[in-house]
Amino acid sequence: MVKLKDVAKKANVSLATASLALNDSKLIKEETKKEVLYWAEKINYIPNIYARKLAKGKSYNICIMINSKNFFESPNIYYLKIIGGVIKESEDTEYTVSFSFYRDKEELKLLSKKRNKHNMDGIMILDVIEKNMLDNLIKDLKIPIVLIDNHKKFKNIYGVDNDDFGGSYKATKYLIDLGHKRIGYIGYPDKHPLGKECWGGFKKALSDNNLREYCVYKKCRSFKSVIKSGRNAMAELLEKKLIPSAFFCASDYLAIGAIEVLRNKGYKIPADVSFIGMDDMELSSEIEPHLTTVRINMEELGRVGIKKLISIINNNYSGEVKTIISNEIVERRSCSRIN
């Protein structure tokens, strides 16, 4: 393995000079730098990052923590997108990223093991985490933490979140602008992480336009079999009431299930009923009719999150505690104008 010493020798400078030159120090003459760079390239020098980490006394590593239960029981494409964003964004930094699963109770015991393995300067958490676990993490580790997609929980902990409220507002407004006056809602219970925000955005859009909710289902619980929840929702709604001219669904899968039930009853989508979802899953552009939805940019959450964490680690972050990532409407074919 060719090392710094070899480069120094070839370039006819000392180890120290070679090191400084390669790190583009302004102490070194341009000419010398060039010479060193030339030889480094020439003899294919690859720095040993571990020696560097050691000498610098910093790990330059960020540990991404993921709840293993959530991850393995309901593997979700969102994880993949966040992870992709994180890796991508970290590529051009001096930081490496490592991943670590955590479980429920044993957490604290595991923690020390994790640290052994992942010496780290900062932590990013990809799941909705419980308060006591988070408290323990903070107390034990004393390193910066950034929470991703925690739906604005833990107001005083750094985080990056999707704008659930704004997305719901936007979606509902979109329906209103299409002329809809009777708008239904299918979403999660109030205590669900997504419940409050989505419902809030929906309500606000209505009241800002002097409208009232028409037909509401808020009993979708788990993150699994969400399509089934959508079916159940619509089945229940069909029994009880008149169907509105449009629905906002807090998840595309909810919309997909609901649409299926309605179509089976002979309703035409979007001629009879319009639907707008939220998420933009792969499936959403494949179903009939292609679903209009609010696209959530999870990759962006990951990218922004890692940048933020690195800034915090380096003591030069000065932005908001919670960063809110905006989302946009993707118009497809599940909504129609009403007169």
Place this chain on the structure above:
Amino acid sequence: MVKLKDVAKKANVSLATASLALNDSKLIKEETKKEVLYWAEKINYIPNIYARKLAKGKSYNICIMINSKNFFESPNIYYLKIIGGVIKESEDTEYTVSFSFYRDKEELKLLSKKRNKHNMDGIMILDVIEKNMLDNLIKDLKIPIVLIDNHKKFKNIYGVDNDDFGGSYKATKYLIDLGHKRIGYIGYPDKHPLGKECWGGFKKALSDNNLREYCVYKKCRSFKSVIKSGRNAMAELLEKKLIPSAFFCASDYLAIGAIEVLRNKGYKIPADVSFIGMDDMELSSEIEPHLTTVRINMEELGRVGIKKLISIINNNYSGEVKTIISNEIVERRSCSRIN
């Protein structure tokens, strides 16, 4: 930061003894070990993995390489499952895992940068890779490589693959055992990575049972909008021929699209036509009727892959060049017996 020296001091032994004790060397008396362990625990000693890597002269790191185009353009849950398996399995080893995207042409130039960042003892590749890229990797890096899910390509390079052939055989056999004699096939072109294996397994099952294929569609191309491919397939098939009593589809999404078209034409599934898919996606157990399929265990591919790679790195691998991971049929409600 508490270090080994501190532990040694507390335990009243030398640095060397402390080190050996913590590494459970048999040179050290049980009693001494206990004392050292006790103090390490007590003062919350966390080894610096980078110092260790450096002293050992090994990176103890494995780099997982992912084609960024595939990853970002068609993020697939399979990636997530492999990654999950890899991380999980690496947890109890001394190896860390890092991830790195690669692109097409610039590959070679990027390579050196990657190495700077991910000093590594081995490489795992998660995508179907092209021959010339692989050759370059091998030539430049000279470290062990394991290919994941490459559909048995590159016979002399270590790899872990799903048993596409066996899965197709099994699925087809399942249909045959249900009494079906006219069995259709919806899958990929012969030159598609999945094409040959799936078609081979299907054909073999038929010929082993003195049956011939009845109605074949092999034009599904991309990995994107596979559901649409399924729809197209069935639309075309409907025009041309009699529909068989059962279909094997080389992907669940293909089956989902095909079923949709057939149901819209008034066919009852599975009363009129049975379907068996392959993959077992989340969606497969949500659609109507719940899809019977061959479950591919991608997490297992990841786990086995990392174990294999570590063995190879440590020069104690003695198994097959290609490890084939078996899959199993998940019976749901899309197949019926025929008389």
Place this chain on the structure above:
DNA sequence: TTGTAGGCGTTATCAA
């Protein structure tokens, strides 16, 4: 069974 001392490849602090 344990301790001494040198080395792993960098970076950083002084002098020169």
Place this chain on the structure above:
DNA sequence: TTGATAACGCCTACAA
């Protein structure tokens, strides 16, 4: 502007 040299924290002959 550069060069010695001492860290960084751990491992491991070799000696005792």
